[in-house]
Amino acid sequence: MTRQSRGGGPGGIGASSKVRDETTGEAPDGSDGIQLRRRLGRADLRAVSEVRKALRDLLRHWGKPGGSEIAELLTSELVTNALVHTDHDAIVTATVGPRGLRVEVRDFVGRRPKPRVPNADDGTHGRGLVLVQSLADSWGVRAHGVGKVVWFELNGGGMV
Numbered sequence: 001m002t003r004q005s006r007g008g009g010p011g012g013i014g015a016s017s018k019v020r021d022e023t024t025g026e027a028p029d030g031s032d033g034i035q036l037r038r039r040l041g042r043a044d045l046r047a048v049s050e051v052r053k054a055l056r057d058l059l060r061h062w063g064k065p066g067g068s069e070i071a072e073l074l075t076s077e078l079v080t081n082a083l084v085h086t087d088h089d090a091i092v093t094a095t096v097g098p099r100g101l102r103v104e105v106r107d108f109v110g111r112r113p114k115p116r117v118p119n120a121d122d123g124t125h126g127r128g129l130v131l132v133q134s135l136a137d138s139w140g141v142r143a144h145g146v147g148k149v150v151w152f153e154l155n156g157g158g159m160v
Helices: 045-058 067-086 128-135
Strands: 002-005 020-026 034-040 090-097 100-107 138-143 148-154
Touching: 034 045, 045 067, 045 090, 067 090, 067 100, 067 128, 067 148
Parallel strands: none
Antiparallel strands: 002 138, 020 034, 034 090, 090 100, 100 148, 138 148
16 A cells, blocks of 8 residues: 655546436444445546535545635546546445545556656646645555555544
């Protein structure tokens, strides 16, 4: 497992018919929290906005001002990376608990992502993990069966 904290150094989505809620409600580990879990079809990036909306609904009354917007941005980056760079499905899990928000994006390719310095001539590519590294309170990558999970955490001021 790789774990990094802010400033810590290196370290398709389908259309609505393909985006499926697997579970929503209480966190499965029995902790005091709520969870959103979705399986996303491969390569169709049109559903990124649906994931953002579902997360926004989950976080409507969570945390400090601006926390929901940061969570949406970082989730969009991780989901987009998973679908663009793996050409496989992905599973997004967002859990809100007493300590804050944890978002995990699982894909089915074992290649580990690495933050890279964005090239000014490369449009908008290469900035996703740099944003995660800059804005998340902690983040990391861990192997998960066939594939990996890229995750981040945000402390929402302790409010659920």
